[in-house]
Amino acid sequence: MDISTLNSAQREAVTAPLEHILLLAGAGSGKTKCLTHRIAWLLKTEQTYPHNILAVTFTNKAANEMRSRIDALLKKPAKGLWAGTFHSIAHRLLRIHWKDANLPQAFQILDSQDQLRILKQVVKSLNIDKETLSPKRAQHFINACKDEALRAKDIVIEVEEKFLKAKMLEIYSAYEETCQRTGVVDFAELLLRSYELLRDHPPLLEYYQQRFRHIHVDEFQDTNTIQYKNLQLLAGKQGKMFVVFDDDQSIYAWRGAKLENIQQIQQDFSETRLMRLEQNYRSTGIILEAANALIANNKGRLGKKLWTQDKAGEPVNLYTAYSEIDEAQFVAEKIQAWQGKRVEIAILYRTTAQSRQFEEALLLKGMPYRIYGGQRFYERLEIKNMLAYLRLLVHRDDDSAFERVINTPKRGIGNRTVDILRSLARQQGNSMWQAACAVLETKQLKARAANSLTTFLNLIEQLTAQLKDLPLHEKVEQIKIVTGFIAHYKKESKQEAEKRLENLEELVTAARQFEQLNKNKSNLLTAFLDHAALEAGERQSSQFDDCVQLMTLHAAKGLEFKVVFICGLEEGLFPHQNSLDESKLEEERRLCYVGITRARQYLYLCHSKSRYRYGMRDRCIPSRFIQEVPLELIQDVRLKSAMAPSL
DNA sequence: TAAGCCGAACTTTTT
DNA sequence: GTTCGGCTTA
Numbered sequence: 001m002d003i004s005t006l007n008s009a010q011r012e013a014v015t016a017p018l019e020h021i022l023l024l025a026g027a028g029s030g031k032t033k034c035l036t037h038r039i040a041w042l043l044k045t046e047q048t049y050p051h052n053i054l055a056v057t058f059t060n061k062a063a064n065e066m067r068s069r070i071d072a073l074l075k076k077p078a079k080g081l082w083a084g085t086f087h088s089i090a091h092r093l094l095r096i097h098w099k100d101a102n103l104p105q106a107f108q109i110l111d112s113q114d115q116l117r118i119l120k121q122v123v124k125s126l127n128i129d130k131e132t133l134s135p136k137r138a139q140h141f142i143n144a145c146k147d148e149a150l151r152a153k154d155i156v157i158e159v160e161e162k163f164l165k166a167k168m169l170e171i172y173s174a175y176e177e178t179c180q181r182t183g184v185v186d187f188a189e190l191l192l193r194s195y196e197l198l199r200d201h202p203p204l205l206e207y208y209q210q211r212f213r214h215i216h217v218d219e220f221q222d223t224n225t226i227q228y229k230n231l232q233l234l235a236g237k238q239g240k241m242f243v244v245f246d247d248d249q250s251i252y253a254w255r256g257a258k259l260e261n262i263q264q265i266q267q268d269f270s271e272t273r274l275m276r277l278e279q280n281y282r283s284t285g286i287i288l289e290a291a292n293a294l295i296a297n298n299k300g301r302l303g304k305k306l307w308t309q310d311k312a313g314e315p316v317n318l319y320t321a322y323s324e325i326d327e328a329q330f331v332a333e334k335i336q337a338w339q340g341k342r343v344e345i346a347i348l349y350r351t352t353a354q355s356r357q358f359e360e361a362l363l364l365k366g367m368p369y370r371i372y373g374g375q376r377f378y379e380r381l382e383i384k385n386m387l388a389y390l391r392l393l394v395h396r397d398d399d400s401a402f403e404r405v406i407n408t409p410k411r412g413i414g415n416r417t418v419d420i421l422r423s424l425a426r427q428q429g430n431s432m433w434q435a436a437c438a439v440l441e442t443k444q445l446k447a448r449a450a451n452s453l454t455t456f457l458n459l460i461e462q463l464t465a466q467l468k469d470l471p472l473h474e475k476v477e478q479i480k481i482v483t484g485f486i487a488h489y490k491k492e493s494k495q496e497a498e499k500r501l502e503n504l505e506e507l508v509t510a511a512r513q514f515e516q517l518n519k520n521k522s523n524l525l526t527a528f529l530d531h532a533a534l535e536a537g538e539r540q541s542s543q544f545d546d547c548v549q550l551m552t553l554h555a556a557k558g559l560e561f562k563v564v565f566i567c568g569l570e571e572g573l574f575p576h577q578n579s580l581d582e583s584k585l586e587e588e589r590r591l592c593y594v595g596i597t598r599a600r601q602y603l604y605l606c607h608s609k610s611r612y613r614y615g616m617r618d619r620c621i622p623s624r625f626i627q628e629v630p631l632e633l634i635q636d637v638r639l640k641s642a643m644a645p646s647l
Numbered sequence: 648t649a650a651g652c653c654g655a656a657c658t659t660t661t662t
Numbered sequence: 663g664t665t666c667g668g669c670t671t672a
Binding site: 188254410416554 | 648649656657658659660661662
Binding site: 612614615616 | 663664
């Protein structure tokens, strides 16, 4: 086991005795390196088997990265080692122990879009005015409850806000009932279910506690309550935690992440040891100084100062644009002038909507780019429709899939009929599929509707029988043809239709690839659907290797680039409008800190004097974050070609 | 039942 | 400026 590439602090952490280790690791201090070396170290020297190791991350990207780095260190795949996101690990447990978790074997995963669709129906059916309580708000409430490990029945209503809270609880209960009845599980539910599964089945829990003697968590500052509870159960009395975190990079409080978990773990686990990594190997002295100065404005930090042996490097560049178009043009021209590889450049922004200007500017110059985030492949309408058919093949009771395609493409089944099926299903406590079968026995429907419905049910039955033994990509191909999607999308405007048809074709390709990567998997279709729900896929497959990287600041965490542009540094955009009060502001500042510390050599901060928002041109004030970077570190830049257009 | 028109709401970040 | 949902009409 080679530890010669580690510095002394890293080496100390990697070879630490078997206690609970909390590693406070600053940006660019080599935390992933530490984590992977620690795992390799355990396997080599502590008579540990891959089987005994659990490694948890937050994104699929990070999980894949960790896996391949461990494999590289060991020079062979670490078979039996579990590495994945919290959600994928919870999901894995539920698939194995579906019976104990009280789920149907073919349960399906609900993304936030589908969750909202269901909630709209629930709100409607409870006759709640959506002016007083929007489905979106109910969605937030429910997810927040689940993140706190609370079921509807666990929640007590306090005197104040009684009415609204009672309504929300009513929705929560009805939603729970609908999900259970139709065998679907949302993201937060994956974590809550797996927690309950372990908690309520002692023999099962004991097995996993015996198994996972070593639990590793990356980005621990971003864990929420239910994630923490899962970890706590799995660790039990014997499991050893190795937890890496950076309080200054906590950027997910909005989805329930609890920085306090760092204190909590010190209370709950005896004999924890806190270690630090503060030497930065990524950025120049000036970039680090800028980052340190900015983050010093936050209160209540654990306190940490990054340092480097590197030289000071170039000053931070500041560009003041006249409009968002000018801003994008400036960035594109700078990139055009860049001599190195384009993959070394990242354009970072606060909101996904900002990406469009950069796309246009880069397109104009013929610069290849790649966008991360935004609408993803498996979230596109045409893809979701196709997947809904696939879901019905394996799980008839999946109402959200059923509703999505019962009349897509149009086959003469209107809202009227769908409404009948929906209320029938609820009354009888079964799914819409079952309700549809039952209602055809009676004479409740008009002949025309009944005919159309029969056609639809037969279509699904036929497909199931016909496609049973075909390989996965053939199934996708057949559905594309038989359901009439091709004709359906050809009716749309030409450009739109072309895109959609291309995407359908890409789904076939994706299925084929998935097949090849998972040859030994038994239930390929189910696995493919899970993959689609949990890993949503990138927005576009890149045709070029050397692309400029475009992403939100959130998506940039954990990555590094030689050149970084942080754009739209304006009050109301970054920090964002909804985050201007004190508590949320610190998280925005941390987000900015994350952005700055992504840069290795060159950092550009951009802001614009005006910007289109809500169809209006707004005047913009430079972000306070710009002023928080010491003036002596900054140099103003101008671009001749972008001088004063008439605005 | 389907298509087309009009007004409202919308843009935070992800699994 | 766009998208989504509700309402009206054929």
